[in-house]
Amino acid sequence: MTAPEETAPVSVRKPSKPDLWKDSLGRTATRALQILLILTLTVVAVFGLLQIRLLVIPVLIALILAAAIGPFVNMLRRRGWRGGLATGVAFLGLLIVLGGVITVIVMSVRSQWDELISQAAAGLDELESFLLTGPFPIDREQLNQAREAVVEFAQSSQVRSGAVTGLSVVTEFLAGASLVVVILFFFLKDGAKIWEFFLRPFKGRREAKLRRVGKRTMEVLGGYVRGTAIVALVDTVAIGAALLIMQVPLAIPLAIIVFIGAFIPLVGATVAGILAALVALVANGPIVALIVIIVVIAVNQLEGDLLQPVVMGKSLELHALVILMALTAGTILAGIIGAVLAVPIAAVTWAIIQVWTAEDPDLEPMNPELPPANSQPT
Known part of the structure; x- marks a missing residue:
């Protein structure tokens, strides 16, 4: 008698669990998470830069000015001028131009301010008469109420606090302008060296x-x-x-x-x-x-x-x-x-x-x- 043939055990394959991240919805979710991560990092970066805007804005302004004045400095250097002298000449020229513009504005305003105030007062009187007698007349009482509202707003605490805020803005402006002057000088003088420093890690x-x-x-x-x-x-x-x-x-x-x-x-x-x-x-x-x-x-x-x-x-x-x-x-x-x-x-x-x-x-x-x-x- 022959021994009965042994039957091989039948392996039952368990159904694999579907990978939720590989179907169309999973790929969409993955891309959405990536976009959200990028947006989050962008928001955090912008928020961080805004906290130091007193430094960031002067750096950007100085970079833009350096890009505009840089060719003039390079031209002077190609003609044999030393780097510090070429930078100083370009820098001094820029300051003279800006100072001249500010002087012209101040002198013009001072010489014509009284005339403009008197003409503005006459123009406001004409506007008031037009509002009272024009095609859509307004009662004088309404004009008086509007005028009182303007005066009340001018005397309110919001305006006074705004004046304090304006003082801080002036202080920030002066500090920022000083930073622009210093950073611009070094950008013009050593801009190439600064850029080479940032390029060192890359090959x-x-x-x-x-x-x-x-x-x-x-x-x-x-x-x-x-x-x-x-x-x-x-x-x-x-x-x-x-x-x-x-x-x-x-x-x-x-x-x-x-x-x-x-x-x-x-x-x-x-x-x-x-x-x-x-x-x-x-x-x-x-x-x-x-x-x-x-x-x-x-x-x-x-x-x-x-x-x-x-x-x-x-x-x-x-x-x-x-x-x-x-x-x-x-x-x-x-x-x-x-x-x-x-x-x-x-x-x-x-x-x-x-x-x-x-x-x-x-x-x-x-x-x-x-x-x-x-x-x-x-």
């Missing part, structure tokens, strides 16, 4: 990319500042000449405000033009104010259609919506200074993204070790 292709990032950052910032200054100068001459011809009070300070406002794209020059039109309305009447508005609109059209594309070139390759969003974010985070710094920071950020993803068209000739343009990022 190879990553170092080459970072060198290109630094070069592109200074190119974009310098081109933006110089181009905006040229556009602002044209706006200032055109609008200031119109104000002087029509004998609008404070024409020179208003023209300088137009120059400063031009550094806030889209809205700066417009707001400065509206301010000039309001002064003309109070001091010279509605006809002159209308002419000022027409001049401002014409200058803005000339700036947007001709000056910006020709002068700025590739320094500001940003869509108008991106500029508007950057202005809004900068204003919310840091007020007027944030609005001024937001657009150049956005332009630099876009330039860095182009360099890092090898999409900068000038990337190959300047850095042959980097991957070719339009290739996949590494």
Whole structure:
């Protein structure tokens, strides 16, 4: 007899548990967690920078000014000037220009302030008579109530606390201005050494990319500042000449405000033009104010259609919506200074993204070790 064949034990395979992180919903959840982590880190970083904005803002302003003045310092060095002497000459020239602008503003305001106050009082009287007898008349009692409300607000504790806050703002401004002066001097004198120090931990292709990032950052910032200054100068001459011809009070300070406002794209020059039109309305009447508005609109059209594309070139390759969003974010985070710094920071950020993803068209000739343009990022 033969022994019965032994049957092999049948192994029962347990059903594997489904991996919840590998299906479509799991992949979506993983990506959502990554996005939330990045947003959290960004918020924490922005919050931390805002806590030391007294240092961050002067550093950014000094970097932008150094990018604009740097070519002049380098030109002096190529002609044999020592680094400290070239930096001192450029730095002294900048201080002379800023001091001259401030002096012109103060002297113009002091010489025409009394005239503007008297004309403003007459204009307010005309406005009050128009409100009382115009097509939509307002009772004098309502005007008196509005006036009392303004006086009460001016005497309130909120305004007094605001004055204390204003004093602290002045103190912060002076401290920030002093920091800008010191940091700008060292950026102009030792900027290359400072950048080399930050590049020490990196080697190879990553170092080459970072060198290109630094070069592109200074190119974009310098081109933006110089181009905006040229556009602002044209706006200032055109609008200031119109104000002087029509004998609008404070024409020179208003023209300088137009120059400063031009550094806030889209809205700066417009707001400065509206301010000039309001002064003309109070001091010279509605006809002159209308002419000022027409001049401002014409200058803005000339700036947007001709000056910006020709002068700025590739320094500001940003869509108008991106500029508007950057202005809004900068204003919310840091007020007027944030609005001024937001657009150049956005332009630099876009330039860095182009360099890092090898999409900068000038990337190959300047850095042959980097991957070719339009290739996949590494």
